[in-house]
Amino acid sequence: MSTPPQRPAPAPIPTDQLHFAMPPVHDSVADERRHRKERLAAALRIFGRFGYEDGVSGHITARDPEFEDCYWVNPFGMPFRHITVGDLVLANGDGQVVEGRHHVNQAAFTVHAEVHRARPDLVAVAHCHSTYGRALSALGELIEPITQESCAFYEDHALLDEYTGVSVDSGEGKRIAVALGSYKALVLRNHGLLTVADSVDAAAWWFIALERCCQVQLAARAAGRPVLIDRRQAVATRDQTGGDLVAWINYQSLWQDITRSEPGLLA
Numbered sequence: 001m002s003t004p005p006q007r008p009a010p011a012p013i014p015t016d017q018l019h020f021a022m023p024p025v026h027d028s029v030a031d032e033r034r035h036r037k038e039r040l041a042a043a044l045r046i047f048g049r050f051g052y053e054d055g056v057s058g059h060i061t062a063r064d065p066e067f068e069d070c071y072w073v074n075p076f077g078m079p080f081r082h083i084t085v086g087d088l089v090l091a092n093g094d095g096q097v098v099e100g101r102h103h104v105n106q107a108a109f110t111v112h113a114e115v116h117r118a119r120p121d122l123v124a125v126a127h128c129h130s131t132y133g134r135a136l137s138a139l140g141e142l143i144e145p146i147t148q149e150s151c152a153f154y155e156d157h158a159l160l161d162e163y164t165g166v167s168v169d170s171g172e173g174k175r176i177a178v179a180l181g182s183y184k185a186l187v188l189r190n191h192g193l194l195t196v197a198d199s200v201d202a203a204a205w206w207f208i209a210l211e212r213c214c215q216v217q218l219a220a221r222a223a224g225r226p227v228l229i230d231r232r233q234a235v236a237t238r239d240q241t242g243g244d245l246v247a248w249i250n251y252q253s254l255w256q257d258i259t260r261s262e263p264g265l266l267a
Contacts, residue, residue, distance in 0.1 A: 021252045023199060023245070032065040034085075036123070039200035040072055041085045041265050042258045046204065047128060048080030049258075052211070056105060058128035061112040062200050069093040071116060073109060075102030084267045093117065107166050111194075114173030115180060119196060124203035126195045132214035133193035140189045143213045145229040146220055150213045151237035152246075157185035157210070184244075185210050201255065202247035208254075209247070 026032035040062045052058060058080070061071040072088050074080065089100030093116075095109045112125045136143075140161055143153045160179040164172060176194070180186045184206055186194045193214070195206035220226040229237070240246075259266065 043204035052128040118177035136214040145234035163190040202244040205247040205251040
């Protein structure tokens, strides 16, 4: 009995014919503004899904691509899960609404505005009173290099080791901006977490990742004594996984999920 001829293995598809999402290049300021607003509304809904909202606390801001001292932000008192692109508010650096139908949280906006002013390289700032972020902040600690994911923040986040109450003036915002420095994240003692990036997607991803790192660190410590990754490996891992482009890429599955399941957010 003869053996049937084997079919040749299929030829690999050239990599330039495979889709791989990368940050878009915009043809106009209007296109870039619309893009940032869509990403901002989506990130807020994702934060709502993840339970980061706590009353009227919590904000994500996105710098306007044309008016660089103006920032798009979620409306005061509106549930994250209900926000649409059309609900977003544009406020100037003094917290005055210049476009939109709603108020902004002046206390929170003051912090965001000062961080944006201190870091012109940033597009977005995220700050919420998430559960595990607040728990770790109450210990006044930084994230330790105990997992691959936590290494993304190794020597790239800081602790504001004081609590001065609700942020209501520019002085407090400036203190936060100084404590953040050139890092991508800040633990605000007895308060919560703040993350920044060169896109809404990356800032949102860093917040989600940092919150998860807080959860893992607290769980590991409750179970025993975590084993630290040595500095050489932690730095190497951070260099591989800690850039804003990597954060943007990681975030895309969340973007696809929220926009496919809740397309009304883009209205």
